[in-house]
Amino acid sequence: xxxxxxxxxxxxxxxxxxxxxxxADARTRIVSPDxxxxxxxxxxxxGCRKCEWACNEANKLPNKPIQSFDxxxxxxxERRTHAEQFTVVNRFEVDDRPEPVFVKKQCMHCAExxxxxxxxxxxxxxxxxxxxxxxxxxxxxxxYCMIACPFLVPTYEYADAFSPEVKKCTMCFERFTQQGExxxxxxxxxxxxxxxxxxSDLLKLAREKxxxxxxxxxxxxxxxxxxxxxNWLYISPVPFEELGxxxxxxxxxxxxxxxPFLSAVPLVLSIWPMLLxxxxxxxxxxxxxxxxxxxxxxxxx
Amino acid sequence: MTTISSELDGxxxxxxxxxxxxxxxxxxMRSLKTPFNFIALVILCVGLPVTVLRFTQGxxxxxxxNDNYPxxxxxxxxxxxxxxxxxxxxxxxxxVHIFGLKQYRPIVRPAVLTGFLGYFFVVxxxxxxxxxxxxxxxxxxxxxxxxxxxxxxxxxxxxxLTVQFLEFCPAIFEWLxxxxxxxxxxxxxxxATVFGVILSTLHQSALGAMxxxxxxxxxxxxxxxxxxxxxxxxxMAAGLSMVIFESTLSHRIFSxxxxxxxxxxxxxxxxxxxKAAAVVLFTYFCLKWIGVAHGNHWDLVGTPYxxxxxxxxxxFVMLPMLIYIWGVRENSARIVRIAAVWSILGIIFNRLNVxxxxxxWQLADRYVPHWxxxxxxxxxxxxxxxxxxxxxxxxxxxxxxxxYPVTE
Ligand code: SF4
Ligand code: SF4
Numbered sequence: 096x097x098x099x100x101x102x103x104x105x106x107x108x109x110x111x112x113x114x115x116x117x118x119a120d121a122r123t124r125i126v127s128p129d130x131x132x133x134x135x136x137x138x139x140x141x142g143c144r145k146c147e148w149a150c151n152e153a154n155k156l157p158n159k160p161i162q163s164f165d166x167x168x169x170x171x172x173e174r175r176t177h178a179e180q181f182t183v184v185n186r187f188e189v190d191d192r193p194e195p196v197f198v199k200k201q202c203m204h205c206a207e208x209x210x211x212x213x214x215x216x217x218x219x220x221x222x223x224x225x226x227x228x229x230x231x232x233x234x235x236x237x238x239y240c241m242i243a244c245p246f247l248v249p250t251y252e253y254a255d256a257f258s259p260e261v262k263k264c265t266m267c268f269e270r271f272t273q274q275g276e277x278x279x280x281x282x283x284x285x286x287x288x289x290x291x292x293x294x295s296d297l298l299k300l301a302r303e304k305x306x307x308x309x310x311x312x313x314x315x316x317x318x319x320x321x322x323x324x325x326n327w328l329y330i331s332p333v334p335f336e337e338l339g340x341x342x343x344x345x346x347x348x349x350x351x352x353x354x355p356f357l358s359a360v361p362l363v364l365s366i367w368p369m370l371l372x373x374x375x376x377x378x379x380x381x382x383x384x385x386x387x388x389x390x391x392x393x394x395x396x
Numbered sequence: 397m398t399t400i401s402s403e404l405d406g407x408x409x410x411x412x413x414x415x416x417x418x419x420x421x422x423x424x425m426r427s428l429k430t431p432f433n434f435i436a437l438v439i440l441c442v443g444l445p446v447t448v449l450r451f452t453q454g455x456x457x458x459x460x461x462n463d464n465y466p467x468x469x470x471x472x473x474x475x476x477x478x479x480x481x482x483x484x485x486x487x488x489x490x491x492v493h494i495f496g497l498k499q500y501r502p503i504v505r506p507a508v509l510t511g512f513l514g515y516f517f518v519v520x521x522x523x524x525x526x527x528x529x530x531x532x533x534x535x536x537x538x539x540x541x542x543x544x545x546x547x548x549x550x551x552x553x554x555x556x557l558t559v560q561f562l563e564f565c566p567a568i569f570e571w572l573x574x575x576x577x578x579x580x581x582x583x584x585x586x587x588a589t590v591f592g593v594i595l596s597t598l599h600q601s602a603l604g605a606m607x608x609x610x611x612x613x614x615x616x617x618x619x620x621x622x623x624x625x626x627x628x629x630x631x632m633a634a635g636l637s638m639v640i641f642e643s644t645l646s647h648r649i650f651s652x653x654x655x656x657x658x659x660x661x662x663x664x665x666x667x668x669x670x671k672a673a674a675v676v677l678f679t680y681f682c683l684k685w686i687g688v689a690h691g692n693h694w695d696l697v698g699t700p701y702x703x704x705x706x707x708x709x710x711x712f713v714m715l716p717m718l719i720y721i722w723g724v725r726e727n728s729a730r731i732v733r734i735a736a737v738w739s740i741l742g743i744i745f746n747r748l749n750v751x752x753x754x755x756x757w758q759l760a761d762r763y764v765p766h767w768x769x770x771x772x773x774x775x776x777x778x779x780x781x782x783x784x785x786x787x788x789x790x791x792x793x794x795x796x797x798x799x800y801p802v803t804e
Contacts, residue, residue, distance in 0.1 A: 175463060175464070176463070177463060178463075209609055211543070212543045212544065212609070213544055213545075213546065213609055214541045214544055214546075215535045215541040215544040215546040215547040215549075215550055216531075216534050216535050216538070216539040216540075216541050216547075217539050217540065217541040218539075218541075233531075233534055233538060233539040234527070234528070234531075235526055235527070235528055235529075235531040235532065235534050235535070236526045236527020236528045236529075236531070237525075237526055237527075237546065238466035238467065238527070239466075239544070239546050239606065239609075241463065241466040242466055242467060242606075242609065242610055242613070243609040243610065245611075245612045245613075247463070247464060249463075250463040251455075251461075251463060251466060251527065252527075253454060253455045253456035253459070253461060253462070254454050254455075254456040254457075255454055255527075256451065256452055256453055256454035256455075257454075258528070259454065259455070259527040259528065341612055343612065344611075344612055345611075349609055350543055352608045352609055352611065353543075353544075353545050353605060353608045353609060355621075356545065356601075356602070356605040356608060356624055357543070357545065357548070360548065360598060363594070363597060363598055364594060364598075367593070367594045367597060368590060368594060371490070371494050371590050371593055371594070372590065374494050374495055374496075375493070375494045375496075375586065375590070377496075378494070378495055378496025379496070
């Protein structure tokens with residue numbers, strides 16, 4: 096093919112790809128003062144699991160009578176979220192503490208969610224109100240969001256052959272935006288261990304609690320900085336690493352981890368073609384000077 | 397009347413020549429009774445019902461995937477290994493068309509075909525794995541998750557598949573004797589090649605970059621901010637080894653298509669490829685250790701996962717590299733072939749380590765593939781081999797088409 100055409104082909108291909116990938120550079124949002132959030136005070140939780148029942152009700156998940164949630168045998172093994180269970184309470188026995196500590200687990204509604212940055216069809220979004228929501232209408236079911244979530248939260252309906260969805264806590268988005276009610280778990284908790292409110296207010300409340308009862312809490316608000324901050328916050332009477340929390344996640348928001356790679360893409364797209372074409376031209380020229388004697392020369396691939 | 401019937405005859409004989417390899421339908425059917433075909437039939441007899449089960453009963457029935465292990469054998473092997481091993485297409489196409497190493501020209505076509513089929517069956521494997529496979533085109537046409545590395549992978553695999561098809565088109569047009577198209581197809585080859593190399597660079601590394609989002613799940617000896625580079629460099633080793641392996645097999649199985657002189661020359665090419673593979677593996681070996689040093693993970697080398705890492709690094713990177721070097725020094729195509737097989741196993745080992753063995757290393761529960769997952773993988777490979785054979789038996793892949801000898 097002639098050289099001019101060749102340049103054109105590569106040029107067009109290159110620029111369109113650069114244009115496509117440079118949009119990936121746009122920074123995601125920063126922590127907003129208006130975000131709603133939740134604060135779980137682990138020193139108050141008694142492991143009654145009523146929040147699990149209320150969550151099942153609110154999300155129309157298969158449920159059992161509320162009395163059956165008193166059964167302590169479920170605590171024998173540590174549980175995680177499942178497609179029919181958006182929140183679970185686990186029990187942790189801690190050295191030098193007569194009482195066990197109970198930990199409620201659910202989506203953390205990250206400020207810069209890993210799940211959203213992983214999704215190739217933008218099925219996850221961080222809402223202006225704070226919760227991270229999932230759109231089942233675009234999801235192709237690759238489950239990369241589940242790989243990416245550092246808190247092992249999203250789950251999948253593996254048993255569904257025709258319309259499987261990713262399932263997770265929504266912080267009762269519709270409940271609080273439309274009905275004006277607090278999220279189901281916060282509403283039912285008899286110990287008021289779960290508080291719903293503006294994230295900024297919750298942080299103040301948490302700091303205040305820790306300051307006024309230094310004997311009751313460790314000085315750490317889990318979720319204030321972890322992976323760039325989460326909208327669900329925890330305070331605890333014992334160090335978080337003893338309660339199954341990952342304390343090695345760092346403070347870098349997950350989207351930052353792939354950003355360098357994604358922003359290198361336009362660079363590769365602009366430099367590579369030049370190098371390759373240079374090399375092509377060079378070898379063409381060399382070939383012209385010394386015609387090939389290879390008998391097997393042929394038009395091909 | 398006569399014209400119609402002769403046209404019909406013409407078509408019949410074309411079908412006979414090109415589809416039934418010059419045999420009558422009956423003879424052709426009889427010629428299919430071979431041990432290989434028998435095994436293939438058995439595999440399909442198990443694989444097809446499992447396929448039906450997968451698409452009617454859902455993932456849970458046929459896989460051991462769960463919420464902690466959303467990716468299993470199909471992503472770890474079919475997709476990650478599939479793409480790496482299909483890298484031969486871009487390696488050879490760039491060597492010949494861009495770097496002007498014309499002596500490798502005779503093996504470009506099989507390499508491009510392997511690459512194309514490799515990618516094609518990667519996508520087939522992906523269709524099994526996706527929860528809603530019919531939505532595969534969504535990231536291309538409907539909703540663009542531009543912050544996602546996987547979005548990049550999706551686009552690139554889609555474009556690259558197209559490019560590789562274009563690269564292979566000349567063979568198809570020669571087979572169908574479509575001269576007009578042939579001229580057009582040959583003309584765009586170089587553009588397609590350059591574009592293909594760029595796309596390959598990016599998505600080979602992007603497959604590694606997908607794991608950048610799993611720093612807390614992938615063991616630190618495998619997790620590194622360099623992982624895109626690791627994937628890219630090792631894909632070259634995989635591609636070259638696969639070209640050696642695949643062309644060796646083709647030369648054995650389809651030996652009647654190749655002239656004697658070609659066989660002789662071919663050994664020289666194999667050694668040449670081996671040399672390149674040795675260099676690539678050496679680079680890869682060094683880079684991997686730089687990765688360990690960069691993360692300062694020396695203390696982890698002594699742990700059980702460290703032993704797995706050492707096994708991979710010494711047994712499946714250094715060893716094949718040494719065998720390659722030995723083969724090149726002895727100028728022995730045979731030794732180089734052994735090294736190629738060993739390297740291929742090494743790359744598979746690496747991809748499985750990243751996606752399965754060293755993934756979720758802090759969790760107690762492990763993922764073990766369901767036998768039906770393995771069945772599907774084997775079935776896909778079998779169908780891939782059958783397709784490859786079908787094409788090679790008909791189109792000018794391994795030999796020069798007598799009517800289209802040399803032009804440029
Ligand atoms: S906890 Fe996981 S699922 Fe929830 S927002 Fe964060 S990354 Fe997404
Ligand atoms: S499974 Fe769905 S939501 Fe999750 S990353 Fe894939 S397409 Fe996005």
